Amino acid sequence: MRLMSSDGDVIRRGSGEKPRKAEDEMIKLQTEFREMHENVQRLTTEKMQLERDLDGIRKIAHRLEDEVNSLRSPPLIIGHLQDMISEKNAIVRSSNGTIFKVSVNPSLPNEKLKPGARVTLNQDTLAIIDVLQDGWDPLVTGAEVSDKPTITFDQIGGLNTQIELLREAIELPLTEPELFTNVGITPPKGVLLTGPPGCGKTMIAKAVAANADATFIQLVGSELAQKYIGEGGRLVRELFALAQEKAPSIIFIDEIDAIGAKRLDTATSGDREVQRTLMQLLAELDGFNPLDSVKIIAATNRPDILDDALLRPGRFDRIIEIPLPNEEARKGIFEINVKNMSTSNIKINSIINASEGYSGADIKAMCVEAGMQAIRARRKKVLSKDFTAALKITEKMRKDSESEKINTLYS
Numbered sequence: 001m002r003l004m005s006s007d008g009d010v011i012r013r014g015s016g017e018k019p020r021k022a023e024d025e026m027i028k029l030q031t032e033f034r035e036m037h038e039n040v041q042r043l044t045t046e047k048m049q050l051e052r053d054l055d056g057i058r059k060i061a062h063r064l065e066d067e068v069n070s071l072r073s074p075p076l077i078i079g080h081l082q083d084m085i086s087e088k089n090a091i092v093r094s095s096n097g098t099i100f101k102v103s104v105n106p107s108l109p110n111e112k113l114k115p116g117a118r119v120t121l122n123q124d125t126l127a128i129i130d131v132l133q134d135g136w137d138p139l140v141t142g143a144e145v146s147d148k149p150t151i152t153f154d155q156i157g158g159l160n161t162q163i164e165l166l167r168e169a170i171e172l173p174l175t176e177p178e179l180f181t182n183v184g185i186t187p188p189k190g191v192l193l194t195g196p197p198g199c200g201k202t203m204i205a206k207a208v209a210a211n212a213d214a215t216f217i218q219l220v221g222s223e224l225a226q227k228y229i230g231e232g233g234r235l236v237r238e239l240f241a242l243a244q245e246k247a248p249s250i251i252f253i254d255e256i257d258a259i260g261a262k263r264l265d266t267a268t269s270g271d272r273e274v275q276r277t278l279m280q281l282l283a284e285l286d287g288f289n290p291l292d293s294v295k296i297i298a299a300t301n302r303p304d305i306l307d308d309a310l311l312r313p314g315r316f317d318r319i320i321e322i323p324l325p326n327e328e329a330r331k332g333i334f335e336i337n338v339k340n341m342s343t344s345n346i347k348i349n350s351i352i353n354a355s356e357g358y359s360g361a362d363i364k365a366m367c368v369e370a371g372m373q374a375i376r377a378r379r380k381k382v383l384s385k386d387f388t389a390a391l392k393i394t395e396k397m398r399k400d401s402e403s404e405k406i407n408t409l410y411s
Contacts, residue, residue, distance in 0.1 A: 076120040076129055083115055090128060092119060103127045149216045151206040157336045157360070158329020159200055162320050166191060166204060169318045170295045171212040174248050188317035189285055190296040192256075192310075194303040195322035198361030201299040204322065205252045214295075215249040217242065221258035221298075224281075225274050232259070232277030240284045240294070248293035256298040262307045278307060285315045324359055327352060333360050337367040344381040351387050358394075366394040 082091040082099065088106070090113065093099050102121065104113065105128055118132040153163055172179060173187035180187050193201040202218070209216035219239065224232050243249040259277050288294060298316060300306065310316055325333055331352050338346070355363060369390035374382045 074123050077123055077126070078132070079119055079121045079126075081113060081115055081117045081119050081128070081131075084113055092121065092126070092128065094121065094126070100126050105129055148213075149206040149210040151203055151210055153207050153211065155336060156200055156203055156207060157332030157334075158325045159204060159322065162322055163204060163207070165318065165320050166193075166208050166297075167211070170208050170250065170297065174212045174214055174250075174293060174295060189288070189314060190298065190316040191318045191320060192303070192306075192316040193297060193299040193320055193322055194301065196301055196324055196359060198359035199322045199324060200360045201322050202252070202254065203360075205250065205297045205299070208297075209250045209252075212248065212250070214293075215243075215246040216252065217246070217249055218252045218254065221253050221255040221260070224253075224259050224277055232273060233280035236277060236280040236284055240288070243294045249295075251294065251296045253296070253298045255300060256310075257300045257302045257305055260298075260300075260307055260310050261305045278310075282309055282315065324357065325363075327356075330355055330358065330363060333363045334367070337364050338382075341367065341371060342381045344383055346382075346387065347384045351384075351391065354391050358398075362394060362398060365397070366390045369393050 077094055079092045079094045082093055084090050084104075085101065087110070088104055090102060090104050091099060092102055103125070108128065108131060112131040113128075120129045120132060121127065122129055156163065169188040169191050177187075193205070195201060205218075206216055217239070224235050224239075239251065243251050259274055259281065261274075263275050263278075285296070296316075303319070311319070331348065334348065334352060334355075355366065358366070366387070367390070370382050370386040373386035373389050374380075377386075
């Protein structure tokens with residue numbers, strides 16, 4: 001159907017609608033295309049992220065698989081290589097002291113297979129599997145090693161004579177060895193400190209090490225007494241080797257009576273191993289120069305049971321007694337311990353008189369307890385009555401400790 005305009009033009013119905021419809025369709029398609037393109041980009045990014053996550057999960061899975069395989073593998077025995085017989089065979093000593101002839105892993109380089117090396121052994125065949133890196137025994141490295149002790153002589157009261165003797169025997173050879181060279185004498189190799197527990201034997205040794213700027217290596221004698229044959233002697237050798245490495249150094253063996261008691265003819269296998277450890281200690285003492293930068297201090301509260309071989313000249317040349325403090329010494333120890341405390345109206349003389357028979361450790365414990373009495377009362381100052389109460393508590397603790405020792409002795 002045609003329609004005529006006023007000027008005679010023919011107008012076709014719907015001729016303008018088709019282009020608009022096509023244009024709308026095009027816009028719609030373009031919009032959908034953009035959305036699809038954005039979705040493709042998003043999915044691609046997610047795919048890449050998932051692939052990275054998958055790689056991480058695979059790595060974790062491989063690591064866990066390796067850990068599981070490692071846990072499933074049989075444990076290896078630690079031993080020491082004694083000697084190489086040939087390229088394929090060797091003599092080893094296992095951790096329990098037994099010696100075996102075993103085969104050697106052919107892939108191990110010969111330069112690693114040296115006598116004394118630590119090796120891992122197959123649990124069934126005892127064949128050498130690998131050579132471990134050189135390292136100190138855990139008992140030796142577990143010793144208290146202090147490169148710079150913080151104890152000073154000002155913190156020690158009542159031991160002026162003992163401090164002077166110890167400094168002459170230990171500190172002077174380390175700091176001024178030329179004094180002995182000029183005079184033409186050899187300084188003492190070692191010093192033995194004797195006295196009841198808690199009298200300051202360890203503190204005085206640490207103070208000397210600090211003043212001499214020496215490494216302080218502390219070990220308890222019982223830690224050197226081992227169950228298996230040869231282990232105690234090896235620990236002693238490693239202890240002195242560690243001291244040489246960290247020189248100038250001071251070795252401090254507390255409770256040396258655990259390995260230095262008098263040797264008996266009727267001894268058990270355990271006693272014989274302790275005696276072998278003592279012999280190794282004597283050998284080490286004989287083997288180093290008195291003017292070397294390694295000194296040894298030992299402590300005991302039972303000097304009467306020590307082997308005479310330990311106490312002869314050339315080993316522990318000096319024996320210094322650290323007794324229970326007398327009245328003057330107790331006063332000095334007390335003043336050192338209360339120096340930094342906030343106190344008021346303390347009757348020092350009565351406290352010192354009441355603490356007769358106390359060790360330095362007992363006096364320190366009494367001062368700490370007096371401070372706790374003030375804290376419990378929410379006071380800022382420690383009074384005489386706090387020390388009176390602390391004396392009673394400390395005395396009770398001392399009696400309980402003595403009773404426990406007696407019960408242990410006769411049980």
